[in-house]
Structure formats: C-alpha cells, structure tokens
Amino acid sequence: MKRAKKKVFTDFMTQRGLKSTKQRDLILDAFLSSDRHLSIEELYLKIRAKHPNIGYATVYRTLKLFAEAGIAREMQFGDGQTRYEHVGEGEHHDHLVCTRCGSIEEFENETIEQLQTEVAASRGFLIERHRLELYGLCGNCRK
Amino acid sequence: MKRAKKKVFTDFMTQRGLKSTKQRDLILDAFLSSDRHLSIEELYLKIRAKHPNIGYATVYRTLKLFAEAGIAREMQFGDGQTRYEHVGEGEHHDHLVCTRCGSIEEFENETIEQLQTEVAASRGFLIERHRLELYGLCGNCRK
C-alpha cells in the first residue's frame, strides 16, 4: 500500500508536469512511514534529523501536493496546527481525540454516515464531505 | 431567553467579581440580537458602526467571557476565523455548512448522538464533547 500510494503520487506528478526530486522522495517516505496525523512541524523535524538541509517550506508545499494527489488529508483538531493523515482510495473514517494525552483513534460507522445523508437530504442539502470528531478521555487516560 | 442569558452573564460577573460596563452591555446586546455564528471581526464591525470607540480587544475579551459564562460557544469551521454562537443551558446541535455561500444550518439527531456514545463505549473512550459538521451545498446553492 505504500507502493500503491507512491504510484498514485508519481502518476499525479506526471500528469501535472511536476518533477521528481530527492526532497519529495524523502518527504513521501517519511510521511508514509510515520504515525498518522502529524503536523507539518512534526514531519519537518523528523526529516530534518537526518537531512538538515531540508526546508520547512518544502515540507509544507509537498504535503499540499500529497493532499491534491489524494494520498493525504488535511485536518484540524483545534490545537492550532494543521495535520495531515494518510488516506487511501475511497477510504473514510472519523476520529476519537483524547483531550488529555492527545492520542487519536479512528473509527467507521456506516449507520452514522447513512443518518447524516438523511439529515442532509431532508433539508435539500448535498454533502460533499463531513467531519465527525469525538473529544474526551481515551481508555488509558480514564484510569 | 435574551433576558435569561443576560441574567446568567450578570450572575457570572458578580460571582467572579467583574465589573459591569457599558461596553459589555453593548457587546452582549449586539451578540444576542445577531445572527448566530459570527466571527469576532463581524461582531466588532457591527458594533463599531454605532459606537466607533469600541476596541477590537474588548470585543475579543468579552466574547471569551461569554463562553466562560456558558452563554456562547467558540467554534471553528476551518475558514481561519473563530466564531461564536449562542448556546442555551443544556442545548446542543450540529451544523450543515454551505461551502459556496457560507450559510450555516443547524440540526439535531438523537440517533446519531446515541451511536456516537456506543462507538466510544466500545473502545473504552469517554466523550466530553463532539463536533459534527456536514459540508456541502445548501438548498439554494444547488440550483
């Protein structure tokens, strides 16, 4: 699946006339092999540890490209930092965010999605995307 | 209900040893008699039209007070601006946000709320609050 995403990104770049560079390769590897939901700064620092010459702006721009290519999703959990997470073709999930330790769990619930569609339909609203986040204490932090 | 919220705020101020000022009265009136979901800037400009001496910082600080007092809720719809909406005791609702005209509709769905609780429970997660936003085209903008 890392392979698949790399191909998606390569195709995207070709189709847009963008170039392959070692920075982009680095950033893609770091992104794909990292925890989900990292901020730009976090990914930047991680890469910078081994490649001190990388620029913040390059990481920033490359993550935007990932999002455009469809292999990353930009998100906001209200902590003032934009985060990026991996996404696969047609995948979707929502989040449980721990307000104490900051951990993020994912979940899917088809019934909720269905109800959302119904709510929207009943008002003539057409959903393009949605966002559902449950904030609270994770199992560990409740103890 | 405007009356009720004013009382809640007055009590809050008394209990915290805060002073009553004409600015706070102005801002509370403007807030309570305005559209829901305004940004600080929007409310500031609205008040400033009739009271040119009001300061942005005062509006900013007063809205924070409203939130602390429990008569306003701070929210983010991803457009880079913090918005405040009216909230009543024990009230809750979620949002439909039009990505074209920016209008915001509200809805409640008890079944969805129930399912959220179940999802959380099945993972040992304790929900403190949540956020559900459906983005897309409103009835008007679909035409």
Add this chain to the structure above:
DNA sequence: CTCCAGTTGAAAGTGGATGTCATAATAACG
C-alpha cells in the same frame, strides 16, 4: 550536453489571536 521550466530554502509577509500597558471607569468605603 544545453537549456528551460520547475524546485528549493532562506527570508519576508500575512492575518487572526493574544499580550502589554498607560489611562479611564467602576464600585466599595469612609
């Protein structure tokens, strides 16, 4: 190998939120 369009990193710019501080207003007290 050449050459040009695309890329990079440092640095400057943005915009909204938040902090600072001298001045002004509130309200308790004598």
Add this chain to the structure above:
DNA sequence: CGTTATTATGACATCCACTTTCAACTGGAG
C-alpha cells in the same frame, strides 16, 4: 458624596502558524 483600590478599556505590540517571494539550483526533455 469624594477617595481609593481594583478592574476594564483601547491602542499598539507581539506571537505564531502558515504562506508567499525570489535568487540560486536542479531535473529531464531534446
């Protein structure tokens, strides 16, 4: 009522997370 301690206000400064700019630097087509 005046006095006085406390809190509030508004102009301005600062912060911070991006976002843009630009001169130097590739990648890769031809």
